[in-house]
Amino acid sequence: MTQTHVFDVVIVGGGGAGLMAALNASRSAKTAVLSKLYPTRSHTGAAQGGIGAALGNLEEDHWEWHAFDTVKGSDYLGDQDAIEFMCREAVQAVYDLEHFGLPFSRTADGRIAQRPFGGHTNNLTKKPVRRSCYAADRTGHMILQTLYQQCIKNGINFYDEFQVLDLILSDGKAAGVVAVELATGELHVFHSKAVVFATGGHGRMWEITSNAYAYTGDGVAITLRNGIPAEDMEFFQFHPTGIYKLGILITEAVRGEGGILFNGKGERFMERYAPTIKDLASRDVISRAIYLEIKEGRGINGKDYVYLDVRPETVNKYAELDGRTRPDGTPYRVTAEEILSKIPDITDFCRTYLGVDPVKDPMPIQPTAHYAMGGIPTNKYGEVVVDDQGTVLPGLYAAGECACVSVHGANRLGTNSLVDLVVFGKYAGIKAAEYAKGADLPRLPADPDAGVRRQLDNLLNGSGRERAAQIGRELRKVMMDDVGVFRTEEGLKQAVEKVRELRERYKQVRVSDGGKIFNTELLNTWELGCLLDAALVTAVSALERKESRGAHAREDYPRRDDENWLKHTLAWLNEDGSVRLGYKPVVITQYAPKERVY
Amino acid sequence: MEVRMRIFRFNPEKDRKPHYDVFTVEAQPTDRVLDVLEWIRGDVDGTLAFRRSCAHGVCGSDAMRINGRNYLACKVLLRDLGTTEITVEPLLGLPVIKDLIVDMGPFFEHYKTVMPYLVNDELPADGKERLQSPEQRERFDDTTKCILCAACTTSCPSFWSNGQYVGPAAIVNAHRFIFDSRDQAAVERLEILNDQFGVWRCRTAFNCTEACPREIKITQAIAEVKRAIQTGRVE
Numbered sequence: 001m002t003q004t005h006v007f008d009v010v011i012v013g014g015g016g017a018g019l020m021a022a023l024n025a026s027r028s029a030k031t032a033v034l035s036k037l038y039p040t041r042s043h044t045g046a047a048q049g050g051i052g053a054a055l056g057n058l059e060e061d062h063w064e065w066h067a068f069d070t071v072k073g074s075d076y077l078g079d080q081d082a083i084e085f086m087c088r089e090a091v092q093a094v095y096d097l098e099h100f101g102l103p104f105s106r107t108a109d110g111r112i113a114q115r116p117f118g119g120h121t122n123n124l125t126k127k128p129v130r131r132s133c134y135a136a137d138r139t140g141h142m143i144l145q146t147l148y149q150q151c152i153k154n155g156i157n158f159y160d161e162f163q164v165l166d167l168i169l170s171d172g173k174a175a176g177v178v179a180v181e182l183a184t185g186e187l188h189v190f191h192s193k194a195v196v197f198a199t200g201g202h203g204r205m206w207e208i209t210s211n212a213y214a215y216t217g218d219g220v221a222i223t224l225r226n227g228i229p230a231e232d233m234e235f236f237q238f239h240p241t242g243i244y245k246l247g248i249l250i251t252e253a254v255r256g257e258g259g260i261l262f263n264g265k266g267e268r269f270m271e272r273y274a275p276t277i278k279d280l281a282s283r284d285v286i287s288r289a290i291y292l293e294i295k296e297g298r299g300i301n302g303k304d305y306v307y308l309d310v311r312p313e314t315v316n317k318y319a320e321l322d323g324r325t326r327p328d329g330t331p332y333r334v335t336a337e338e339i340l341s342k343i344p345d346i347t348d349f350c351r352t353y354l355g356v357d358p359v360k361d362p363m364p365i366q367p368t369a370h371y372a373m374g375g376i377p378t379n380k381y382g383e384v385v386v387d388d389q390g391t392v393l394p395g396l397y398a399a400g401e402c403a404c405v406s407v408h409g410a411n412r413l414g415t416n417s418l419v420d421l422v423v424f425g426k427y428a429g430i431k432a433a434e435y436a437k438g439a440d441l442p443r444l445p446a447d448p449d450a451g452v453r454r455q456l457d458n459l460l461n462g463s464g465r466e467r468a469a470q471i472g473r474e475l476r477k478v479m480m481d482d483v484g485v486f487r488t489e490e491g492l493k494q495a496v497e498k499v500r501e502l503r504e505r506y507k508q509v510r511v512s513d514g515g516k517i518f519n520t521e522l523l524n525t526w527e528l529g530c531l532l533d534a535a536l537v538t539a540v541s542a543l544e545r546k547e548s549r550g551a552h553a554r555e556d557y558p559r560r561d562d563e564n565w566l567k568h569t570l571a572w573l574n575e576d577g578s579v580r581l582g583y584k585p586v587v588i589t590q591y592a593p594k595e596r597v598y
Numbered sequence: 599m600e601v602r603m604r605i606f607r608f609n610p611e612k613d614r615k616p617h618y619d620v621f622t623v624e625a626q627p628t629d630r631v632l633d634v635l636e637w638i639r640g641d642v643d644g645t646l647a648f649r650r651s652c653a654h655g656v657c658g659s660d661a662m663r664i665n666g667r668n669y670l671a672c673k674v675l676l677r678d679l680g681t682t683e684i685t686v687e688p689l690l691g692l693p694v695i696k697d698l699i700v701d702m703g704p705f706f707e708h709y710k711t712v713m714p715y716l717v718n719d720e721l722p723a724d725g726k727e728r729l730q731s732p733e734q735r736e737r738f739d740d741t742t743k744c745i746l747c748a749a750c751t752t753s754c755p756s757f758w759s760n761g762q763y764v765g766p767a768a769i770v771n772a773h774r775f776i777f778d779s780r781d782q783a784a785v786e787r788l789e790i791l792n793d794q795f796g797v798w799r800c801r802t803a804f805n806c807t808e809a810c811p812r813e814i815k816i817t818q819a820i821a822e823v824k825r826a827i828q829t830g831r832v833e
């Protein structure tokens with residue numbers, strides 16, 4: 001029996017964006033948070049390096065500089081009105097987090113500590129600026145814990161381990177969601193005036209990834225299946241420094257603290273690719289550089305990795321060469337202890353997974369799939385927009401990594417995702433509650449969970465000729481090989497075909513566990529279906545975009561082409577598995593597109 | 599290398615009591631126990647149930663007993679176990695729902711009782727951050743690392759013998775606020791913990807400190823809370 005619950009606002013996802021939305025929506029609206037994981041297990045907790053905001057605690061900085069860096073980082077694909085809004089709001093958002101109790105690291109005079117991060121600059125000198133506000137190397141953990149603590153304080157209604165499988169639309173408006181309670185296998189209908197998606201990313205479609213198992217693109221897939229387009233899916237960021245083979249992230253903060261990248265010949269190769277900012281260039285730039293070094297046979301011992309070196313002797317040598325100084329003007333020199341105190345978690349990862357001590361040995365690294373710039377299209381209030389005209393779907397909101405505002409455009413700057421989720425999570429929550437106040441509870445369609453029951457029945461009763469695990473492996477391989485750091489027409493065509501084939505084969509899968517209680521096999525298999533849908537849209541969007549911009553690097557179209565491609569992709573997934581593409585213009589306020597050099 | 603995984607199984611829809619299944623697996627010494635569990639679920643027995651998400655020791659989903667000790671399955675490599683005979687069981691002291699999945703409800707209920715949030719409604723006049731020196735911040739750094747995985751609480755003999763004990767994780771989270779110079783509710787929290795089911799249940803067994811995958815000095819944190827209750831001073 002399906003149970004029905006009624007709320008003003010239902011939030012799907014208990015990560016940074018979802019909790020921020022919940023705290024704001026619940027002030028005036030009856031709100032529930034549904035999360036397939038316990039909220040504190042959300043991937044926001046994995047964020048390491050920091051949250052960017054022009055507080056100027058250590059040196060001159062301005063939100064306008066942050067905005068310019070973000071526009072440039074986005075390779076001019078970000079919408080500048082939204083970027084200006086975010087960077088201005090970021091300052092207050094960070095103070096809000098501190099007021100909520102977030103234990104930021106501190107400067108000597110007791111203010112929030114800040115450090116340099118890739119792509120963040122003093123716009124006058126072009127040198128790295130200290131803008132990333134951090135709590136050691138576990139900033140995301142502190143954000144997630146702090147927001148969860150505030151939710152407890154405010155008595156938010158949580159439905160933990162409830163996985164949303166469908167969105168309910170009625171008369172062109174959001175009317176709720178259908179979810180399965182993992183502990184019982186029962187379906188629940190949450191009937192509501194407003195729905196906020198905050199489901200995180202979809203990086204599990206690549207073989208080498210920094211992303212959690214839970215990053216299966218549920219939100220994007222559910223909205224696609226309900227006729228809502230996905231925006232800019234071809235833009236997926238590869239972070240340059242993942243632990244070799246495992247993909248576990250080594251934060252940019254390591255380079256912020258002075259770490260240097262070396263190839264197999266011992267060269268500091270970033271000097272050649274980004275002469276000014278070197279190892280702190282934007283992520284897409286460094287990932288491509290590593291890939292090219294490896295391709296030219298300059299990986300370590302000719303293999304497919306390079307070294308990230310944060311040993312004090314290395315840091316000090318290059319800090320001297322670069323003339324790097326501390327805030328008080330003295331030369332920048334570090335000891336092993338200082339490094340360890342700034343990156344304790346990274347040290348722990350290296351020791352656990354590599355048996356390597358980062359202050360004694362260099363770390364073997366390779367680019368790792370990291371962040372979805374694309375996702376559910378929204379405006380700067382988190383309202384979901386469903387076409388190229390900015391038409392809003394009443395009652396539907398999205399925020400955080402699953403959304404595409406777009407503030408990250410073709411490439412996200414480090415620290416800007418945490419900014420994104422606190423700023424847009426907040427506004428999505430506020431707007432959803434405002435909307436709910438003025439709206440009637442929409443009519444619930446007859447049998448709202450019929451579609452979900454059909455999906456699950458299909459998975460339980462397939463022919464069994466195919467295995468989900470095998471399809472997953474083939475998907476991750478083809479996405480890594482052909483829809484990765486570099487792309488070509490030929491590879492993308494192959495990838496589209498392969499993903500189509502996998503989607504067909506997926507119909508032949510049968511879940512062996514017929515039980516109801518914690519049927520993790522059933523839900524993992526359902527998630528694979530989400531990844532397949534998101535992957536198809538990603539590959540098709542990438543095949544069509546015949547230029548190189550940010551994270552989308554085409555070997556056959558190596559240049560950015562503003563004349564034809566300064567526009568966002570919108571992709572609709574039709575029921576027959578075909579993908580329809582459309583485009584919408586980029587919002588430009590004051591920063592005219594320029595060539596991007598670091 | 600070949601490992602023999604003996605895994606605790608219990609499916610409430612079928613089994614009257616738990617049993618163990620043995621899987622023989624070809625694996626790399628650098629594989630995580632979680633990798634092996636994933637492989638078993640994906641390729642051998644889909645009905646095996648366990649929680650996981652981040653796969654690198656930061657989300658707290660996959661705490662379980664591995665060869666009799668609590669670990670995060672994603673944070674222990676096969677080579678670190680020193681044996682190829684591996685027994686995997688659910689956490690002790692919380693009700694088993696299915697296989698390696700326990701009911702986390704009681705754990706989070708205890709956590710919520712200690713006011714695990716900053717209490718301070720005064721904001722600086724300039725609207726900016728409250729000031730806190732690096733030394734004041736350092737005072738509670740260790741206990742901010744907690745990921746609520748329950749490895750500590752479910753390794754504690756006092757908790758096993760009486761589930762009403764708030765347990766080490768809740769005390770760790772109280773400590774995080776009691777010693778935060780910005781917080782104003784230390785007195786209330788100390789009162790909550792000054793109870794037969796509060797800190798005084800702790801018999802200093804040190805199991806919690808050994809079990810913590812974040813290497814928090816839990817026994818020390820509990821001792822500091824006990825001292826604060828006794829002296830009435832938070833230092």
Ligand SMILES: Cc1cc2nc3c(=O)[nH]c(=O)nc-3n(C[C@H](O)[C@H](O)[C@H](O)COP(=O)(O)OP(=O)(O)OC[C@H]3O[C@@H](n4cnc5c(N)ncnc54)[C@H](O)[C@@H]3O)c2cc1C
Pocket residue numbers: 012013014015016017018034035036037038039042043044045046047048049050051139140162163164165198199200201210211212214218219249251370371399400401402414415416417418419421
């Ligand atoms: C290793 C790592 C380091 C990073 N470091 C940084 C950094 O230093 N700075 C920075 O700015 N960004 C960083 N990022 C990126 C940033 O952490 C994420 O983009 C961001 O935290 C995403 O937040 P979110 O709220 O959108 O999603 P999440 O925090 O992942 O939350 C998603 C939520 O949705 C729920 N959910 C998903 N699907 C469903 C469903 N079907 N039904 C119900 N619930 C569902 C999940 O349970 C979860 O609660 C990092 C990312 C990684 C992986």
Ligand code: FES
Pocket residue numbers: 649650651652653654655656657658659660661670671672673
């Ligand atoms: S899966 Fe996140 S801690 Fe192990």
